[in-house]
Amino acid sequence: MASSILPFTLPSLSSFNPSQRPNLFHLRSAVSQSQNFGLKASRLLRQDDKCLSVMASGNLSYAVTQEHVLNWVKQDNRRMLHVVYRVGDLDRTIRFYAECLGMKVLRRRDMPEQRYTNVFLGYGQEHAHFVIELTYNYGIDSYGIGNGFGHFGLAVDDVSRTVDIVRVKGGKITREPGPIRGRSSVSALIEDPDGYTFELLERPPSPEPLCKVMLRVGDLNRSIKFYEKACGMELLYMRDNPESKSTVAMMGYGPEDKNTVLELTYNYGVTEYDIGDAYAQIAIGTNDVYRTAEAIKLAGGKVTREPGPVPGINTKITACIDPDGWKTVFVDNVEFLRDCSNL
Numbered sequence: 117m118a119s120s121i122l123p124f125t126l127p128s129l130s131s132f133n134p135s136q137r138p139n140l141f142h143l144r145s146a147v148s149q150s151q152n153f154g155l156k157a158s159r160l161l162r163q164d165d166k167c168l169s170v171m172a173s174g175n176l177s178y179a180v181t182q183e184h185v186l187n188w189v190k191q192d193n194r195r196m197l198h199v200v201y202r203v204g205d206l207d208r209t210i211r212f213y214a215e216c217l218g219m220k221v222l223r224r225r226d227m228p229e230q231r232y233t234n235v236f237l238g239y240g241q242e243h244a245h246f247v248i249e250l251t252y253n254y255g256i257d258s259y260g261i262g263n264g265f266g267h268f269g270l271a272v273d274d275v276s277r278t279v280d281i282v283r284v285k286g287g288k289i290t291r292e293p294g295p296i297r298g299r300s301s302v303s304a305l306i307e308d309p310d311g312y313t314f315e316l317l318e319r320p321p322s323p324e325p326l327c328k329v330m331l332r333v334g335d336l337n338r339s340i341k342f343y344e345k346a347c348g349m350e351l352l353y354m355r356d357n358p359e360s361k362s363t364v365a366m367m368g369y370g371p372e373d374k375n376t377v378l379e380l381t382y383n384y385g386v387t388e389y390d391i392g393d394a395y396a397q398i399a400i401g402t403n404d405v406y407r408t409a410e411a412i413k414l415a416g417g418k419v420t421r422e423p424g425p426v427p428g429i430n431t432k433i434t435a436c437i438d439p440d441g442w443k444t445v446f447v448d449n450v451e452f453l454r455d456c457s458n459l
Protein backbone atom coordinates (compact mmCIF):
# COMPACT_ATOMS: atom_id res chain seq x y z
CA MET A 117 0.00 0.00 0.00
CA ALA A 118 1.31 3.47 -0.86
CA SER A 119 2.19 5.90 1.89
CA SER A 120 -0.56 8.31 2.87
CA ILE A 121 -0.68 11.79 4.33
CA LEU A 122 -2.61 11.73 7.59
CA PRO A 123 -5.02 14.47 8.66
CA PHE A 124 -4.08 16.51 11.76
CA THR A 125 -5.87 14.89 14.66
CA LEU A 126 -4.18 16.51 17.61
CA PRO A 127 -6.20 18.41 20.21
CA SER A 128 -6.25 22.19 19.93
CA LEU A 129 -4.10 24.15 22.33
CA SER A 130 -6.92 26.04 23.97
CA SER A 131 -10.42 24.91 24.68
CA PHE A 132 -12.04 27.77 26.55
CA ASN A 133 -13.93 30.77 25.30
CA PRO A 134 -11.51 33.68 24.72
CA SER A 135 -14.20 36.19 25.65
CA GLN A 136 -14.06 34.86 29.23
CA ARG A 137 -10.40 35.80 29.63
CA PRO A 138 -9.53 38.53 32.10
CA ASN A 139 -6.72 40.97 31.24
CA LEU A 140 -3.41 39.33 30.47
CA PHE A 141 -0.64 39.89 32.93
CA HIS A 142 3.08 39.65 32.42
CA LEU A 143 4.45 36.16 32.00
CA ARG A 144 7.06 36.31 34.73
CA SER A 145 4.68 37.60 37.38
CA ALA A 146 2.27 34.91 36.27
CA VAL A 147 4.89 32.24 36.74
CA SER A 148 5.89 33.43 40.19
CA GLN A 149 2.19 33.66 41.10
CA SER A 150 1.77 30.03 40.09
CA GLN A 151 4.65 29.15 42.37
CA ASN A 152 3.02 31.08 45.25
CA PHE A 153 -0.06 28.95 44.92
CA GLY A 154 2.16 25.99 45.73
CA LEU A 155 1.33 24.24 42.48
CA LYS A 156 3.66 23.36 39.67
CA ALA A 157 2.34 25.10 36.58
CA SER A 158 3.99 22.54 34.32
CA ARG A 159 1.95 19.77 35.97
CA LEU A 160 -1.28 21.50 35.11
CA LEU A 161 -0.28 22.00 31.53
CA ARG A 162 0.51 18.38 30.85
CA GLN A 163 -3.21 17.64 30.54
CA ASP A 164 -4.89 17.93 27.17
CA ASP A 165 -7.98 19.38 28.83
CA LYS A 166 -5.79 21.70 30.88
CA CYS A 167 -7.71 24.91 30.44
CA LEU A 168 -11.02 23.38 31.39
CA SER A 169 -9.61 21.60 34.42
CA VAL A 170 -7.86 24.78 35.50
CA MET A 171 -11.11 26.70 35.18
CA ALA A 172 -12.99 24.00 37.05
CA SER A 173 -10.54 24.38 39.91
CA GLY A 174 -11.32 28.10 39.92
CA ASN A 175 -7.79 29.05 38.95
CA LEU A 176 -8.38 30.93 35.74
CA SER A 177 -5.03 32.69 36.00
CA TYR A 178 -3.21 29.48 35.10
CA ALA A 179 -5.20 29.16 31.90
CA VAL A 180 -4.45 32.77 31.05
CA THR A 181 -0.76 32.23 31.76
CA GLN A 182 -0.64 29.27 29.46
CA GLU A 183 -2.52 31.10 26.72
CA HIS A 184 -0.21 34.08 27.05
CA VAL A 185 2.94 31.94 26.92
CA LEU A 186 1.79 29.92 23.94
CA ASN A 187 0.86 33.09 22.09
CA TRP A 188 4.28 34.58 22.79
CA VAL A 189 6.05 31.43 21.57
CA LYS A 190 4.05 31.57 18.34
CA GLN A 191 4.97 35.24 17.83
CA ASP A 192 8.65 34.80 18.71
CA ASN A 193 11.13 35.12 15.88
CA ARG A 194 12.18 31.47 15.53
CA ARG A 195 14.23 29.70 12.92
CA MET A 196 16.29 26.52 12.89
CA LEU A 197 19.88 27.86 12.91
CA HIS A 198 22.12 24.80 12.91
CA VAL A 199 22.45 21.16 13.84
CA VAL A 200 25.28 20.30 16.21
CA TYR A 201 27.13 16.99 16.42
CA ARG A 202 30.45 15.61 17.59
CA VAL A 203 33.17 14.30 15.33
CA GLY A 204 36.50 12.59 16.03
CA ASP A 205 38.65 14.40 13.45
CA LEU A 206 37.64 17.84 12.17
CA ASP A 207 39.96 17.88 9.15
CA ARG A 208 38.70 14.49 7.98
CA THR A 209 35.06 15.60 8.18
CA ILE A 210 35.70 19.00 6.60
CA ARG A 211 37.50 17.35 3.68
CA PHE A 212 34.69 14.83 3.16
CA TYR A 213 31.93 17.48 3.27
CA ALA A 214 33.85 19.84 0.97
CA GLU A 215 34.99 17.26 -1.60
CA CYS A 216 31.93 14.99 -1.67
CA LEU A 217 29.07 17.27 -0.71
CA GLY A 218 30.32 20.70 -1.84
CA MET A 219 30.01 22.40 1.56
CA LYS A 220 32.04 25.44 2.56
CA VAL A 221 33.63 26.23 5.94
CA LEU A 222 31.79 29.30 7.23
CA ARG A 223 33.32 29.86 10.66
CA ARG A 224 35.64 28.29 13.22
CA ARG A 225 35.51 28.79 16.98
CA ASP A 226 38.39 27.58 19.13
CA MET A 227 37.62 27.26 22.83
CA PRO A 228 40.94 26.12 24.38
CA GLU A 229 39.81 26.73 27.95
CA GLN A 230 36.68 24.66 27.41
CA ARG A 231 38.76 22.18 25.38
CA TYR A 232 36.60 22.09 22.26
CA THR A 233 36.49 23.54 18.73
CA ASN A 234 33.45 24.25 16.58
CA VAL A 235 33.50 24.42 12.79
CA PHE A 236 30.44 25.69 10.93
CA LEU A 237 29.83 24.36 7.41
CA GLY A 238 27.07 24.74 4.87
CA TYR A 239 25.85 26.18 1.61
CA GLY A 240 24.98 29.75 2.62
CA GLN A 241 25.77 32.32 5.28
CA GLU A 242 24.50 31.60 8.76
CA HIS A 243 22.41 34.75 9.18
CA ALA A 244 19.96 33.34 6.62
CA HIS A 245 20.68 29.61 6.26
CA PHE A 246 20.61 26.41 8.27
CA VAL A 247 24.14 25.05 8.70
CA ILE A 248 26.14 22.30 10.43
CA GLU A 249 28.08 22.99 13.62
CA LEU A 250 30.74 20.32 14.16
CA THR A 251 32.09 19.89 17.67
CA TYR A 252 35.52 18.44 18.31
CA ASN A 253 36.25 17.76 22.00
CA TYR A 254 40.00 17.64 22.61
CA GLY A 255 41.29 14.10 22.78
CA ILE A 256 38.01 12.33 21.88
CA ASP A 257 38.19 10.57 18.53
CA SER A 258 34.97 8.54 18.47
CA TYR A 259 31.40 8.60 19.74
CA GLY A 260 28.42 6.28 19.84
CA ILE A 261 25.74 7.21 17.31
CA GLY A 262 23.15 4.83 18.84
CA ASN A 263 20.05 3.75 16.94
CA GLY A 264 17.78 6.77 17.53
CA PHE A 265 19.54 9.23 15.25
CA GLY A 266 18.25 8.87 11.69
CA HIS A 267 19.94 11.13 9.15
CA PHE A 268 20.46 14.61 7.77
CA GLY A 269 18.57 15.36 4.57
CA LEU A 270 20.56 16.91 1.75
CA ALA A 271 18.94 18.15 -1.47
CA VAL A 272 21.25 17.67 -4.47
CA ASP A 273 20.63 18.12 -8.19
CA ASP A 274 21.99 14.68 -9.18
CA VAL A 275 21.98 11.91 -6.57
CA SER A 276 23.87 9.38 -8.74
CA ARG A 277 26.67 11.85 -9.46
CA THR A 278 27.03 12.70 -5.74
CA VAL A 279 27.06 8.99 -4.87
CA ASP A 280 29.80 8.37 -7.46
CA ILE A 281 31.94 11.10 -5.91
CA VAL A 282 31.37 9.67 -2.42
CA ARG A 283 32.40 6.23 -3.69
CA VAL A 284 35.56 7.55 -5.39
CA LYS A 285 36.56 9.36 -2.18
CA GLY A 286 36.19 6.14 -0.20
CA GLY A 287 32.86 7.03 1.43
CA LYS A 288 30.25 4.44 2.35
CA ILE A 289 27.01 4.05 0.35
CA THR A 290 24.35 2.39 2.49
CA ARG A 291 21.53 2.62 -0.07
CA GLU A 292 22.20 2.95 -3.77
CA PRO A 293 20.29 5.64 -5.72
CA GLY A 294 16.70 4.70 -6.47
CA PRO A 295 13.17 6.02 -6.41
CA ILE A 296 11.69 6.97 -3.05
CA ARG A 297 8.78 4.68 -2.04
CA GLY A 298 5.70 5.39 -4.11
CA ARG A 299 7.19 8.50 -5.72
CA SER A 300 9.25 9.29 -8.78
CA SER A 301 12.07 11.25 -7.12
CA VAL A 302 15.44 9.61 -6.44
CA SER A 303 17.29 9.27 -3.14
CA ALA A 304 20.29 7.43 -1.67
CA LEU A 305 21.89 7.01 1.74
CA ILE A 306 25.57 7.61 2.44
CA GLU A 307 27.65 7.67 5.60
CA ASP A 308 30.27 10.24 6.57
CA PRO A 309 33.59 9.27 8.22
CA ASP A 310 32.04 9.20 11.73
CA GLY A 311 29.06 7.12 10.58
CA TYR A 312 26.45 9.91 10.35
CA THR A 313 23.94 9.12 7.60
CA PHE A 314 23.01 11.68 4.95
CA GLU A 315 19.91 11.07 2.84
CA LEU A 316 20.60 12.52 -0.59
CA LEU A 317 17.38 13.76 -2.16
CA GLU A 318 17.23 14.68 -5.83
CA ARG A 319 15.55 18.08 -5.97
CA PRO A 320 15.68 21.24 -8.08
CA PRO A 321 17.93 23.97 -6.59
CA SER A 322 16.68 24.71 -3.09
CA PRO A 323 17.20 27.69 -0.75
CA GLU A 324 18.06 25.18 2.03
CA PRO A 325 20.03 22.19 0.67
CA LEU A 326 20.49 20.99 4.27
CA CYS A 327 16.79 20.35 4.32
CA LYS A 328 16.00 18.09 7.29
CA VAL A 329 17.11 16.33 10.46
CA MET A 330 15.50 12.95 11.05
CA LEU A 331 15.24 11.60 14.60
CA ARG A 332 13.37 8.50 15.78
CA VAL A 333 10.84 8.82 18.58
CA GLY A 334 8.90 6.36 20.71
CA ASP A 335 5.50 8.09 20.68
CA LEU A 336 4.70 10.37 17.76
CA ASN A 337 1.77 12.22 19.31
CA ARG A 338 3.75 12.90 22.49
CA SER A 339 6.63 14.32 20.42
CA ILE A 340 4.36 16.41 18.19
CA LYS A 341 2.79 17.99 21.27
CA PHE A 342 6.24 18.71 22.71
CA TYR A 343 7.57 20.41 19.57
CA GLU A 344 4.34 22.36 19.09
CA LYS A 345 3.86 23.53 22.65
CA ALA A 346 7.36 23.73 24.10
CA CYS A 347 9.17 24.75 20.90
CA GLY A 348 6.42 26.55 18.98
CA MET A 349 6.86 24.43 15.85
CA GLU A 350 4.09 23.67 13.42
CA LEU A 351 3.07 20.17 12.37
CA LEU A 352 3.46 20.47 8.60
CA TYR A 353 2.10 17.01 7.77
CA MET A 354 2.15 13.36 8.76
CA ARG A 355 2.76 10.41 6.48
CA ASP A 356 2.13 6.76 7.24
CA ASN A 357 4.37 4.22 5.48
CA PRO A 358 2.85 0.78 6.06
CA GLU A 359 5.52 -1.00 3.93
CA SER A 360 8.24 0.15 6.28
CA LYS A 361 5.89 -0.04 9.29
CA SER A 362 6.55 3.59 10.21
CA THR A 363 4.86 6.97 10.44
CA VAL A 364 6.62 10.31 10.10
CA ALA A 365 5.66 13.77 11.31
CA MET A 366 7.27 16.73 9.58
CA MET A 367 7.66 19.70 11.91
CA GLY A 368 9.20 23.14 11.58
CA TYR A 369 8.85 26.89 11.45
CA GLY A 370 7.63 27.14 7.88
CA PRO A 371 6.99 25.09 4.74
CA GLU A 372 9.62 22.49 3.85
CA ASP A 373 10.30 23.89 0.38
CA LYS A 374 11.84 26.99 2.02
CA ASN A 375 12.83 25.87 5.52
CA THR A 376 14.82 23.08 7.10
CA VAL A 377 12.46 20.74 8.94
CA LEU A 378 12.55 18.19 11.73
CA GLU A 379 11.36 14.76 10.60
CA LEU A 380 10.19 12.62 13.52
CA THR A 381 9.91 8.92 12.73
CA TYR A 382 7.87 6.42 14.69
CA ASN A 383 8.53 2.74 13.91
CA TYR A 384 5.48 0.63 14.76
CA GLY A 385 5.89 -0.88 18.21
CA VAL A 386 9.31 0.65 19.00
CA THR A 387 9.02 2.89 22.04
CA GLU A 388 12.67 3.39 23.06
CA TYR A 389 15.98 4.16 21.37
CA ASP A 390 19.62 4.51 22.29
CA ILE A 391 20.32 8.16 21.49
CA GLY A 392 24.10 7.77 21.79
CA ASP A 393 26.49 10.62 22.57
CA ALA A 394 27.48 11.68 19.03
CA TYR A 395 24.51 13.77 17.92
CA ALA A 396 24.12 16.87 20.12
CA GLN A 397 21.18 19.13 19.22
CA ILE A 398 19.36 21.47 16.91
CA ALA A 399 19.84 25.19 17.70
CA ILE A 400 16.86 27.51 17.25
CA GLY A 401 16.93 31.32 17.32
CA THR A 402 14.73 33.20 19.78
CA ASN A 403 14.23 36.82 20.80
CA ASP A 404 14.23 35.95 24.52
CA VAL A 405 15.88 32.87 26.03
CA TYR A 406 14.38 33.62 29.46
CA ARG A 407 10.82 33.63 28.19
CA THR A 408 11.62 30.58 26.07
CA ALA A 409 12.72 28.63 29.15
CA GLU A 410 9.59 29.69 31.05
CA ALA A 411 7.43 28.62 28.14
CA ILE A 412 9.11 25.20 27.93
CA LYS A 413 8.46 24.63 31.63
CA LEU A 414 4.85 25.77 31.38
CA ALA A 415 4.35 23.36 28.50
CA GLY A 416 5.58 20.52 30.72
CA GLY A 417 9.00 20.34 29.03
CA LYS A 418 12.31 19.73 30.77
CA VAL A 419 14.80 22.61 30.75
CA THR A 420 18.28 21.11 31.07
CA ARG A 421 20.15 24.39 30.94
CA GLU A 422 18.76 27.49 32.61
CA PRO A 423 18.96 30.60 30.40
CA GLY A 424 22.23 32.51 30.49
CA PRO A 425 25.50 33.09 28.65
CA VAL A 426 27.62 30.18 27.41
CA PRO A 427 31.04 30.15 29.15
CA GLY A 428 33.68 31.76 26.94
CA ILE A 429 31.18 32.81 24.25
CA ASN A 430 28.80 35.05 26.19
CA THR A 431 25.90 34.30 23.90
CA LYS A 432 22.75 33.61 25.88
CA ILE A 433 21.19 30.19 25.39
CA THR A 434 18.79 27.84 27.12
CA ALA A 435 18.34 24.12 26.45
CA CYS A 436 15.70 21.46 26.89
CA ILE A 437 15.20 17.78 26.11
CA ASP A 438 12.20 16.23 24.42
CA PRO A 439 10.39 13.12 25.75
CA ASP A 440 12.94 10.80 24.05
CA GLY A 441 15.94 12.77 25.35
CA TRP A 442 16.72 14.69 22.13
CA LYS A 443 18.15 18.09 22.99
CA THR A 444 17.20 21.49 21.58
CA VAL A 445 19.15 24.69 22.29
CA PHE A 446 17.57 28.13 21.92
CA VAL A 447 20.02 30.92 21.07
CA ASP A 448 19.51 34.68 21.47
CA ASN A 449 18.90 36.04 17.95
CA VAL A 450 20.83 39.31 18.35
CA GLU A 451 23.85 37.68 19.94
CA PHE A 452 23.82 34.89 17.34
CA LEU A 453 23.99 37.48 14.53
CA ARG A 454 26.88 39.20 16.31
CA ASP A 455 28.72 35.84 16.63
CA CYS A 456 28.33 34.84 13.02
CA SER A 457 29.25 38.24 11.62
CA ASN A 458 32.41 38.55 13.83
CA LEU A 459 34.22 35.78 12.06
Ligand SMILES: C[C@@H](O)C(=O)SC[C@H](NC(=O)CC[C@H](N)C(=O)O)C(=O)NCC(=O)O
Pocket residue numbers: 200202232249251253396399421426429431433435445447
Ligand atom coordinates in the same frame (compact mmCIF):
# COMPACT_ATOMS: atom_id res chain seq x y z
C1 LIG B 1 25.84 29.65 20.93
C2 LIG B 1 25.47 28.26 20.58
O1 LIG B 1 24.94 28.19 19.28
C3 LIG B 1 26.63 27.32 20.70
O2 LIG B 1 26.96 26.69 19.77
S1 LIG B 1 27.45 27.22 22.18
C4 LIG B 1 28.59 25.89 21.91
C5 LIG B 1 28.41 24.83 22.89
N1 LIG B 1 29.24 23.73 22.50
C6 LIG B 1 29.87 22.96 23.37
O3 LIG B 1 29.78 23.13 24.56
C7 LIG B 1 30.66 21.84 22.78
C8 LIG B 1 31.50 21.06 23.78
C9 LIG B 1 30.73 20.07 24.60
N2 LIG B 1 31.67 19.36 25.42
C10 LIG B 1 29.97 19.06 23.73
O4 LIG B 1 30.54 18.04 23.35
O5 LIG B 1 28.79 19.31 23.42
C11 LIG B 1 27.00 24.34 22.97
O6 LIG B 1 26.46 23.87 21.98
N3 LIG B 1 26.40 24.47 24.13
C12 LIG B 1 25.06 24.03 24.33
C13 LIG B 1 24.86 23.56 25.75
O7 LIG B 1 23.74 23.13 26.05
O8 LIG B 1 25.82 23.63 26.54
Ligand SMILES: [Zn+2]
Pocket residue numbers: 198200249399
Ligand atom coordinates in the same frame (compact mmCIF):
# COMPACT_ATOMS: atom_id res chain seq x y z
ZN1 LIG C 1 25.52 26.42 18.31
